[in-house]
Amino acid sequence: MKKVLTIAGSDCSGGAGIQADIKTITVHKMYAMSVITALTAQNTTGVYGIRETDAEFVAKQMDCVFTDIRPDAVKIGMIPNEKIIRVIAEKLRTYQVRDVVLDPVMISTSGSRLMSKDAQEALKEELFSLAAVVTPNLMEAEALCGFSVSTPCEMERAAEKIACYGSGAVLLKGGHLADGADDLLYEKGKYIWFSSKRIENPNTHGTGCTLSSAIACNLAAGYALERAIKNAKNYLTGALQDGLDLGAGSGPLNHMYRLPPFANGYPFR
Numbered sequence: 413m414k415k416v417l418t419i420a421g422s423d424c425s426g427g428a429g430i431q432a433d434i435k436t437i438t439v440h441k442m443y444a445m446s447v448i449t450a451l452t453a454q455n456t457t458g459v460y461g462i463r464e465t466d467a468e469f470v471a472k473q474m475d476c477v478f479t480d481i482r483p484d485a486v487k488i489g490m491i492p493n494e495k496i497i498r499v500i501a502e503k504l505r506t507y508q509v510r511d512v513v514l515d516p517v518m519i520s521t522s523g524s525r526l527m528s529k530d531a532q533e534a535l536k537e538e539l540f541s542l543a544a545v546v547t548p549n550l551m552e553a554e555a556l557c558g559f560s561v562s563t564p565c566e567m568e569r570a571a572e573k574i575a576c577y578g579s580g581a582v583l584l585k586g587g588h589l590a591d592g593a594d595d596l597l598y599e600k601g602k603y604i605w606f607s608s609k610r611i612e613n614p615n616t617h618g619t620g621c622t623l624s625s626a627i628a629c630n631l632a633a634g635y636a637l638e639r640a641i642k643n644a645k646n647y648l649t650g651a652l653q654d655g656l657d658l659g660a661g662s663g664p665l666n667h668m669y670r671l672p673p674f675a676n677g678y679p680f681r
Protein backbone atom coordinates (compact mmCIF):
# COMPACT_ATOMS: atom_id res chain seq x y z
CA MET A 413 0.00 0.00 0.00
CA LYS A 414 1.22 3.52 -0.82
CA LYS A 415 1.68 5.87 2.13
CA VAL A 416 1.14 9.62 2.13
CA LEU A 417 2.01 12.06 4.91
CA THR A 418 0.28 15.37 5.48
CA ILE A 419 2.06 18.06 7.49
CA ALA A 420 -0.63 20.65 8.23
CA GLY A 421 -3.01 22.24 10.71
CA SER A 422 -6.11 20.59 12.15
CA ASP A 423 -9.55 21.90 11.18
CA CYS A 424 -11.99 20.72 13.84
CA SER A 425 -14.92 21.15 11.43
CA GLY A 426 -13.36 18.61 9.06
CA GLY A 427 -13.48 20.68 5.87
CA ALA A 428 -9.86 21.76 5.39
CA GLY A 429 -6.39 21.02 6.80
CA ILE A 430 -5.37 17.63 8.16
CA GLN A 431 -8.94 16.31 8.09
CA ALA A 432 -9.50 17.12 4.39
CA ASP A 433 -6.10 15.60 3.60
CA ILE A 434 -6.74 12.34 5.46
CA LYS A 435 -10.13 11.95 3.77
CA THR A 436 -8.56 12.57 0.36
CA ILE A 437 -5.70 10.13 0.96
CA THR A 438 -8.04 7.45 2.32
CA VAL A 439 -10.45 7.73 -0.61
CA HIS A 440 -7.42 7.29 -2.89
CA LYS A 441 -6.96 3.94 -1.06
CA MET A 442 -3.65 5.00 0.44
CA TYR A 443 -2.39 4.94 4.02
CA ALA A 444 -2.60 8.42 5.61
CA MET A 445 -0.24 9.80 8.26
CA SER A 446 -0.22 13.27 9.83
CA VAL A 447 2.16 15.72 11.46
CA ILE A 448 0.07 18.43 13.11
CA THR A 449 1.56 21.94 13.08
CA ALA A 450 -1.37 23.72 14.77
CA LEU A 451 -4.86 23.24 16.11
CA THR A 452 -7.46 25.59 14.72
CA ALA A 453 -10.92 26.26 16.09
CA GLN A 454 -12.84 26.92 12.88
CA ASN A 455 -15.98 26.02 11.03
CA THR A 456 -17.74 26.95 7.80
CA THR A 457 -18.18 30.55 9.01
CA GLY A 458 -14.59 31.40 9.97
CA VAL A 459 -11.49 30.75 12.08
CA TYR A 460 -12.00 31.50 15.79
CA GLY A 461 -8.67 30.46 17.34
CA ILE A 462 -5.25 28.95 16.66
CA ARG A 463 -2.90 27.01 18.96
CA GLU A 464 0.53 26.48 17.41
CA THR A 465 2.39 23.24 18.05
CA ASP A 466 5.87 23.57 19.63
CA ALA A 467 8.52 23.29 16.91
CA GLU A 468 10.31 20.56 18.94
CA PHE A 469 7.11 18.54 18.96
CA VAL A 470 6.73 18.90 15.19
CA ALA A 471 10.27 17.54 14.91
CA LYS A 472 9.37 14.61 17.15
CA GLN A 473 6.31 13.76 15.06
CA MET A 474 8.42 13.83 11.87
CA ASP A 475 11.06 11.56 13.42
CA CYS A 476 8.36 9.08 14.45
CA VAL A 477 6.93 8.95 10.94
CA PHE A 478 10.17 8.84 8.94
CA THR A 479 12.01 6.31 11.10
CA ASP A 480 9.17 3.82 10.91
CA ILE A 481 6.58 3.99 8.10
CA ARG A 482 8.30 6.02 5.39
CA PRO A 483 5.81 7.93 3.20
CA ASP A 484 5.90 7.74 -0.61
CA ALA A 485 4.84 11.38 -0.90
CA VAL A 486 4.31 14.35 1.42
CA LYS A 487 1.82 17.21 1.34
CA ILE A 488 2.58 20.35 3.36
CA GLY A 489 -0.20 22.79 4.24
CA MET A 490 -0.59 25.33 7.08
CA ILE A 491 2.67 26.16 8.91
CA PRO A 492 1.99 28.91 11.44
CA ASN A 493 5.50 30.26 12.11
CA GLU A 494 9.12 30.49 11.04
CA LYS A 495 10.49 28.13 13.69
CA ILE A 496 8.28 25.29 12.48
CA ILE A 497 9.19 26.04 8.85
CA ARG A 498 12.89 25.64 9.70
CA VAL A 499 12.32 22.40 11.60
CA ILE A 500 10.30 20.88 8.76
CA ALA A 501 12.98 21.86 6.23
CA GLU A 502 15.73 20.33 8.36
CA LYS A 503 13.83 17.05 8.72
CA LEU A 504 12.98 16.88 5.01
CA ARG A 505 16.69 17.28 4.28
CA THR A 506 17.76 14.75 6.92
CA TYR A 507 15.36 12.12 5.60
CA GLN A 508 16.04 13.08 1.94
CA VAL A 509 12.36 13.39 1.18
CA ARG A 510 11.19 13.82 -2.41
CA ASP A 511 7.73 14.16 -3.94
CA VAL A 512 6.79 17.05 -1.66
CA VAL A 513 3.70 19.08 -2.58
CA LEU A 514 3.83 22.44 -0.81
CA ASP A 515 0.59 24.42 -0.43
CA PRO A 516 1.81 27.81 0.87
CA VAL A 517 -1.26 28.43 3.04
CA MET A 518 -1.22 32.05 4.28
CA ILE A 519 -4.74 33.36 4.77
CA SER A 520 -7.99 31.36 4.81
CA THR A 521 -10.67 32.31 2.29
CA SER A 522 -12.68 33.56 5.26
CA GLY A 523 -9.89 36.12 5.88
CA SER A 524 -7.91 34.76 8.86
CA ARG A 525 -4.14 34.72 8.87
CA LEU A 526 -2.89 31.10 9.18
CA MET A 527 0.82 31.94 8.86
CA SER A 528 2.58 34.88 10.50
CA LYS A 529 3.58 37.55 7.96
CA ASP A 530 7.29 37.39 8.81
CA ALA A 531 7.29 33.62 8.15
CA GLN A 532 6.66 34.15 4.42
CA GLU A 533 10.32 34.87 3.69
CA ALA A 534 11.43 31.75 5.56
CA LEU A 535 8.92 29.69 3.60
CA LYS A 536 10.50 30.82 0.34
CA GLU A 537 14.07 30.45 1.58
CA GLU A 538 13.75 27.12 3.35
CA LEU A 539 10.98 25.08 1.80
CA PHE A 540 10.48 26.00 -1.84
CA SER A 541 13.67 24.29 -3.00
CA LEU A 542 12.58 21.07 -1.29
CA ALA A 543 9.22 20.94 -3.08
CA ALA A 544 8.42 19.14 -6.33
CA VAL A 545 5.59 21.63 -6.77
CA VAL A 546 4.17 24.62 -4.86
CA THR A 547 0.46 25.39 -5.20
CA PRO A 548 -0.37 29.03 -4.34
CA ASN A 549 -3.81 30.53 -4.92
CA LEU A 550 -4.10 34.01 -6.47
CA MET A 551 -3.73 35.90 -3.16
CA GLU A 552 -0.74 33.78 -2.08
CA ALA A 553 0.84 34.38 -5.50
CA GLU A 554 0.42 38.14 -5.00
CA ALA A 555 2.08 37.93 -1.58
CA LEU A 556 4.94 35.86 -3.01
CA CYS A 557 5.69 38.01 -6.03
CA GLY A 558 4.54 41.46 -4.98
CA PHE A 559 2.24 42.38 -7.86
CA SER A 560 -1.43 41.93 -8.62
CA VAL A 561 -2.43 38.51 -10.02
CA SER A 562 -5.94 38.38 -11.42
CA THR A 563 -5.69 37.67 -15.15
CA PRO A 564 -4.26 34.70 -17.12
CA CYS A 565 -1.40 36.91 -18.33
CA GLU A 566 -0.52 37.98 -14.76
CA MET A 567 -0.78 34.33 -13.69
CA GLU A 568 1.88 33.37 -16.24
CA ARG A 569 4.18 36.18 -15.08
CA ALA A 570 3.65 35.27 -11.42
CA ALA A 571 4.21 31.52 -11.90
CA GLU A 572 7.49 32.22 -13.67
CA LYS A 573 8.61 34.55 -10.89
CA ILE A 574 7.62 32.10 -8.12
CA ALA A 575 9.54 29.34 -9.92
CA CYS A 576 12.71 31.39 -9.30
CA TYR A 577 12.39 30.61 -5.57
CA GLY A 578 13.59 27.08 -6.36
CA SER A 579 10.66 24.64 -6.46
CA GLY A 580 10.55 22.00 -9.19
CA ALA A 581 7.34 23.51 -10.54
CA VAL A 582 4.55 25.96 -9.69
CA LEU A 583 0.82 25.27 -9.91
CA LEU A 584 -0.99 28.59 -9.69
CA LYS A 585 -4.63 27.91 -8.78
CA GLY A 586 -7.40 29.90 -10.39
CA GLY A 587 -10.25 29.14 -8.00
CA HIS A 588 -10.60 32.85 -7.15
CA LEU A 589 -10.67 34.09 -10.76
CA ALA A 590 -13.73 36.13 -11.72
CA ASP A 591 -14.43 33.72 -14.56
CA GLY A 592 -13.77 29.95 -14.84
CA ALA A 593 -11.44 27.98 -12.57
CA ASP A 594 -8.35 27.48 -14.70
CA ASP A 595 -5.10 26.47 -13.00
CA LEU A 596 -1.66 27.07 -14.49
CA LEU A 597 1.34 24.76 -14.21
CA TYR A 598 4.76 26.27 -14.89
CA GLU A 599 7.35 23.54 -15.24
CA LYS A 600 10.70 23.48 -17.03
CA GLY A 601 9.99 26.76 -18.84
CA LYS A 602 6.58 25.57 -20.14
CA TYR A 603 3.07 26.80 -19.30
CA ILE A 604 0.36 24.14 -19.10
CA TRP A 605 -3.22 25.22 -18.43
CA PHE A 606 -5.79 22.99 -16.71
CA SER A 607 -9.12 24.42 -17.68
CA SER A 608 -12.36 23.78 -15.92
CA LYS A 609 -15.80 25.29 -15.85
CA ARG A 610 -16.62 27.29 -12.73
CA ILE A 611 -18.98 25.30 -10.52
CA GLU A 612 -21.57 27.57 -8.96
CA ASN A 613 -21.27 26.19 -5.44
CA PRO A 614 -20.51 28.46 -2.46
CA ASN A 615 -19.26 25.44 -0.47
CA THR A 616 -15.57 25.55 -1.33
CA HIS A 617 -14.03 25.15 2.13
CA GLY A 618 -10.89 23.03 1.74
CA THR A 619 -10.55 23.04 -2.06
CA GLY A 620 -6.83 23.94 -1.90
CA CYS A 621 -6.08 21.33 0.78
CA THR A 622 -7.94 18.66 -1.16
CA LEU A 623 -6.21 19.45 -4.44
CA SER A 624 -2.70 19.40 -2.94
CA SER A 625 -3.21 16.13 -1.07
CA ALA A 626 -4.74 14.52 -4.18
CA ILE A 627 -1.65 15.60 -6.16
CA ALA A 628 0.55 13.99 -3.47
CA CYS A 629 -1.47 10.74 -3.78
CA ASN A 630 -1.00 10.72 -7.55
CA LEU A 631 2.75 11.32 -7.20
CA ALA A 632 2.88 8.45 -4.68
CA ALA A 633 1.10 6.30 -7.27
CA GLY A 634 3.93 7.05 -9.70
CA TYR A 635 2.24 9.52 -12.07
CA ALA A 636 4.34 12.32 -13.55
CA LEU A 637 3.41 15.80 -12.31
CA GLU A 638 1.22 16.91 -15.23
CA ARG A 639 -0.88 13.74 -15.10
CA ALA A 640 -0.96 13.87 -11.27
CA ILE A 641 -2.44 17.38 -11.41
CA LYS A 642 -4.99 16.41 -14.07
CA ASN A 643 -6.19 13.46 -11.98
CA ALA A 644 -6.24 15.54 -8.80
CA LYS A 645 -8.25 18.33 -10.42
CA ASN A 646 -10.78 15.77 -11.70
CA TYR A 647 -11.11 14.40 -8.16
CA LEU A 648 -11.54 17.91 -6.70
CA THR A 649 -14.09 18.89 -9.34
CA GLY A 650 -16.19 15.79 -8.58
CA ALA A 651 -16.11 16.45 -4.84
CA LEU A 652 -17.17 20.07 -5.38
CA GLN A 653 -19.79 19.24 -7.99
CA ASP A 654 -21.49 16.74 -5.70
CA GLY A 655 -23.17 19.66 -3.96
CA LEU A 656 -22.88 18.69 -0.30
CA ASP A 657 -24.31 21.54 1.76
CA LEU A 658 -23.29 21.53 5.44
CA GLY A 659 -23.01 24.39 7.93
CA ALA A 660 -24.08 28.01 7.85
CA GLY A 661 -21.14 29.33 5.80
CA SER A 662 -18.82 28.02 3.08
CA GLY A 663 -19.22 24.27 3.60
CA PRO A 664 -16.92 21.31 2.92
CA LEU A 665 -16.62 19.04 -0.14
CA ASN A 666 -17.95 15.51 -0.43
CA HIS A 667 -14.87 13.29 -0.55
CA MET A 668 -16.99 10.15 -0.83
CA TYR A 669 -18.79 11.07 -4.02
CA ARG A 670 -17.22 8.17 -5.92
CA LEU A 671 -18.01 5.51 -3.32
CA PRO A 672 -21.13 3.42 -3.85
CA PRO A 673 -23.89 3.99 -1.30
CA PHE A 674 -24.20 1.34 1.41
CA ALA A 675 -27.05 -1.06 0.79
CA ASN A 676 -28.89 -2.82 3.63
CA GLY A 677 -27.28 -1.07 6.57
CA TYR A 678 -23.82 -1.87 7.94
CA PRO A 679 -21.41 -2.31 5.01
CA PHE A 680 -18.69 -4.51 6.53
CA ARG A 681 -19.64 -8.03 7.58
Ligand SMILES: Nc1ncnc2c1ncn2[C@@H]1O[C@H](COP(=O)(O)OP(=O)(O)O)[C@@H](O)[C@H]1O
Binds near residue numbers: 521548585593595645
Ligand atom coordinates in the same frame (compact mmCIF):
# COMPACT_ATOMS: atom_id res chain seq x y z
N1 LIG B 1 -16.09 27.33 -8.03
C1 LIG B 1 -15.16 26.49 -8.49
N2 LIG B 1 -15.41 25.72 -9.57
C2 LIG B 1 -14.49 24.84 -10.05
N3 LIG B 1 -13.28 24.69 -9.50
C3 LIG B 1 -12.95 25.43 -8.43
C4 LIG B 1 -13.86 26.37 -7.86
N4 LIG B 1 -13.26 26.96 -6.78
C5 LIG B 1 -12.05 26.41 -6.68
N5 LIG B 1 -11.83 25.51 -7.68
C6 LIG B 1 -10.63 24.71 -7.89
O1 LIG B 1 -10.20 24.26 -6.61
C7 LIG B 1 -8.79 24.18 -6.56
C8 LIG B 1 -8.28 25.03 -5.39
O2 LIG B 1 -8.24 26.36 -5.83
P1 LIG B 1 -8.41 27.66 -4.95
O3 LIG B 1 -9.82 27.73 -4.43
O4 LIG B 1 -7.94 28.78 -5.78
O5 LIG B 1 -7.41 27.37 -3.74
P2 LIG B 1 -7.48 27.75 -2.20
O6 LIG B 1 -8.48 26.82 -1.58
O7 LIG B 1 -6.07 27.51 -1.75
O8 LIG B 1 -7.91 29.19 -2.12
C9 LIG B 1 -8.29 24.64 -7.94
O9 LIG B 1 -8.12 23.51 -8.77
C10 LIG B 1 -9.45 25.51 -8.43
O10 LIG B 1 -9.46 25.64 -9.82
Ligand SMILES: Cc1ncc(COP(=O)(O)OP(=O)(O)O)c(N)n1
Binds near residue numbers: 617
Ligand atom coordinates in the same frame (compact mmCIF):
# COMPACT_ATOMS: atom_id res chain seq x y z
C1 LIG C 1 -6.04 24.15 9.13
C2 LIG C 1 -6.31 24.81 7.84
N1 LIG C 1 -5.45 24.65 6.82
C3 LIG C 1 -5.70 25.25 5.63
C4 LIG C 1 -6.81 26.03 5.46
C5 LIG C 1 -7.08 26.71 4.15
O1 LIG C 1 -7.77 25.82 3.34
P1 LIG C 1 -7.83 25.99 1.76
O2 LIG C 1 -8.30 24.72 1.17
O3 LIG C 1 -6.55 26.51 1.22
O4 LIG C 1 -8.82 27.16 1.53
P2 LIG C 1 -10.12 27.65 2.24
O5 LIG C 1 -10.77 26.50 2.92
O6 LIG C 1 -9.67 28.72 3.18
O7 LIG C 1 -10.91 28.15 1.07
C6 LIG C 1 -7.70 26.16 6.53
N2 LIG C 1 -8.83 26.89 6.41
N3 LIG C 1 -7.43 25.54 7.70
